[in-house]
Amino acid sequence: xxxTIIKREMLEYLKSSKFLIGxxxxxxxxxxxxxxxxxxxxLRQQDYLDAQKELGGDTFRVSIFRxxxxxxxxxxxxxxxxxxxxxxTYLNIPSRTAGYMGEYTSKHHRYMAGFAAVDFAFVVxxxxxxxxxxxxxxxxxxxxxxxxxxxxxxxxxxxxxxLLGKFxxxxxxxxxxxxxxxxxxxxxxxxxxxxxxxxxxxIRILMLLGVSALxxxxxxxxxxxxxxxxxRPAIALLVLLQIWILLIVIYPxxxxxxxxxxxxxxxxxxxxxxxxxxxQPYQEEFKKIREAFIVAVERGEWVPEDVDLRxxxxxxxxxxxNHQVDKEFSNQLTQQMKLAQTISIxxxxxxxxxxxxxxxxxxxxxxxxxxxxxxRHWQKGLEMKxxxxxxxxxxxxxxxxxxxxxxxxxxxxxxATLLQWVILFLFSLIFFALAYVGFxxxxxx
Amino acid sequence: xxxxxPILKAEDLSKRYEDGVLAVDHLNLDVHPGEVYCLLGANGxxxxxxxxxxxxxxxxxxxxxxIKEIDVTKDPLEAKKYVSFVSENVMLYGNFTAxxxxxxxxxxxxxxELSKEDYHQVMRRVSLQERAFEQRVKxxxxxxxxxxxxxxxxxxxAPAILLDEPTAGLDPKAAAExxxxxxxxxxxxxxxxxxxxxxxxxxxxxxxxxxxKEGRLVMERTREELQYEDLVKIxxxxxxxxxxxx
Ligand SMILES: Nc1ncnc2c1ncn2[C@@H]1O[C@H](COP(=O)(O)OP(=O)(O)OP(=O)(O)O)[C@@H](O)[C@H]1O
Ligand SMILES: [Mg+2]
Numbered sequence: 018x019x020x021t022i023i024k025r026e027m028l029e030y031l032k033s034s035k036f037l038i039g040x041x042x043x044x045x046x047x048x049x050x051x052x053x054x055x056x057x058x059x060l061r062q063q064d065y066l067d068a069q070k071e072l073g074g075d076t077f078r079v080s081i082f083r084x085x086x087x088x089x090x091x092x093x094x095x096x097x098x099x100x101x102x103x104x105x106t107y108l109n110i111p112s113r114t115a116g117y118m119g120e121y122t123s124k125h126h127r128y129m130a131g132f133a134a135v136d137f138a139f140v141v142x143x144x145x146x147x148x149x150x151x152x153x154x155x156x157x158x159x160x161x162x163x164x165x166x167x168x169x170x171x172x173x174x175x176x177x178x179x180l181l182g183k184f185x186x187x188x189x190x191x192x193x194x195x196x197x198x199x200x201x202x203x204x205x206x207x208x209x210x211x212x213x214x215x216x217x218x219x220i221r222i223l224m225l226l227g228v229s230a231l232x233x234x235x236x237x238x239x240x241x242x243x244x245x246x247x248x249r250p251a252i253a254l255l256v257l258l259q260i261w262i263l264l265i266v267i268y269p270x271x272x273x274x275x276x277x278x279x280x281x282x283x284x285x286x287x288x289x290x291x292x293x294x295x296x297q298p299y300q301e302e303f304k305k306i307r308e309a310f311i312v313a314v315e316r317g318e319w320v321p322e323d324v325d326l327r328x329x330x331x332x333x334x335x336x337x338x339n340h341q342v343d344k345e346f347s348n349q350l351t352q353q354m355k356l357a358q359t360i361s362i363x364x365x366x367x368x369x370x371x372x373x374x375x376x377x378x379x380x381x382x383x384x385x386x387x388x389x390x391x392x393r394h395w396q397k398g399l400e401m402k403x404x405x406x407x408x409x410x411x412x413x414x415x416x417x418x419x420x421x422x423x424x425x426x427x428x429x430x431x432x433a434t435l436l437q438w439v440i441l442f443l444f445s446l447i448f449f450a451l452a453y454v455g456f457x458x459x460x461x462x
Numbered sequence: 463x464x465x466x467x468p469i470l471k472a473e474d475l476s477k478r479y480e481d482g483v484l485a486v487d488h489l490n491l492d493v494h495p496g497e498v499y500c501l502l503g504a505n506g507x508x509x510x511x512x513x514x515x516x517x518x519x520x521x522x523x524x525x526x527x528x529i530k531e532i533d534v535t536k537d538p539l540e541a542k543k544y545v546s547f548v549s550e551n552v553m554l555y556g557n558f559t560a561x562x563x564x565x566x567x568x569x570x571x572x573x574x575e576l577s578k579e580d581y582h583q584v585m586r587r588v589s590l591q592e593r594a595f596e597q598r599v600k601x602x603x604x605x606x607x608x609x610x611x612x613x614x615x616x617x618x619x620a621p622a623i624l625l626d627e628p629t630a631g632l633d634p635k636a637a638a639e640x641x642x643x644x645x646x647x648x649x650x651x652x653x654x655x656x657x658x659x660x661x662x663x664x665x666x667x668x669x670x671x672x673x674x675k676e677g678r679l680v681m682e683r684t685r686e687e688l689q690y691e692d693l694v695k696i697x698x699x700x701x702x703x704x705x706x707x708x
Contacts, residue, residue: 018569018570021566021569021570025555025558025566028558028562029555029557029558032557032558033557162553163552163553163554163555163556164549164551164552164553164554165552165553165554165555167517167519167547167549167552168547168549168552168554168567168614169567169570170517170519171517171542171545171546171547171624172542172567172570172571172572172618173539173540173542173543173570173572174539174542175539460519461519462514462520
């Protein structure tokens, strides 16, 4: 019996034009966006490799480049937006990467900049969620309107089984559409020599698929619930579209605006003041050392070694303190962003976005790891410089190791997103329970 | 006809809706195997409510409906095994063909092993045009849909059939054909309860006729009794009479 209901429900969707239209749009968008995103990744990868090659042995100015993430082909996230090049000296640690390398040095013109927002995650978040709403908004009300609900329930068919069957049938279609999209994306990627996916990437892709399915199920159960409660299909669709716009467009931005107002960030001026205040205890000494330094240079004498060392120590101290203030600021920025995300947690779209970015390593978390790596690298460079005054032999042999940083492990990424899984699951569960209770009590006439 | 146990039976059945309307008022009625019972009554007399009570779509306020002696509120799923239902103007699944609709409802009715030929046979029996068998129901006329509706009831092969104004909106020929099929089903021993506004055809086909007014069964006549009485006149008289005092 359940099988009969599931099969019919699936057929109903497969025969419907709304499904065909939705799937066609999805397939076209996925194909185009994957091809473009791969192309973009390829160019950025090439830029990165070129830049690495051109890196000179400059020991004063150290340039570091952030390599593009391969999964940005599926989830662009902030991978491109955050820029990828950075130059530091012992006098200065930049608080963030500057611009996109390509904007200055790349030979490749970024014609697809406007299209960059469309990726697999976008298709799931916006296009497929919309398709799910269009599929299910009248799942129950239409059957009531056409009288088939009565005709079905005149048989030995428990109501909960009918709802379960309809739910399962639609679910297969929804998840099936998702899987088709994913397979299409992956096929395009696999046939592209520029893309190579390791084991951890595959696991991450599977996790991404899982959370995408759960995200769509949220919208599916929501639509099912509305179709149980609202008898007029047109009104049900209107209600759902409004909820959709609220959840996907308005609410996430509202979160950001609210967070900006609740959690005020210091102004440029305040930051400069903090930096000055932090260095205040050393200011007097630094002034003297600088004077001694300049006096020596002006007289054409060797700068005394203790002055030279102290000068460097204080300069780097200043850089470090500045960095701490910057870091503090970026922590606050992160706090503000987290507040915005917490406020927006009621929007499945925001939750999904967080998780997708984390899995693709294209979110803030990965970026912060990179920046922490930068600071450690800077410290290592400084230690080396100091060696010159302490152990000149060792200094001659020492070499600054190549820059590297620790990405989040796949397992840790998963653990870090458990809460989001739970939230999405709870959404689905609540909507399904509401639909269930509503349907058991529904007047079927 | 030897008196058998009734297949359909309403005992002291009442339904008062939430808004206070007493739609069915202490109704007693039974339908035996091989019998067609026609329920007449003005709009709002309570016919549809009675049918809905039999199908347990709504709970009764008092009394009980029995299908094959099963209390439908106590064991609705078991009771529904023994009843087919033809509603007024059912649209069916528009995107599915006639046969696919039939197949779906046959399976729900517990008939799992039927072949394409079985379905065609039933559709031929209700004289649905051959070319419509594999066409989508979406564009079917009302008459074609009602034919399909009765073939769904036929294929379930339940001992009781409930019909709510099945001939409403059919042209005279289609209505006549429809009732012809009902006659055959009756001859097979089905117990048939049909609500209708068509007095003339009710008189033709019914073994018993009941007239409902404001939820009460105000009159019941057998076929034999009606041979000497004018059903139309009785009906009009009852309708003209003063509203019932509750
Ligand atoms: N869901 C409901 N809530 C409240 N009152 C209702 C409801 N359904 C029907 N009624 C009332 O119950 C009474 C009987 O209605 P019912 O539909 O059973 O009549 P009917 O004999 O089938 O009429 P018709 O010939 O027009 O189909 C009417 O007064 C109607 O207004
Ligand atoms: Mg009625």
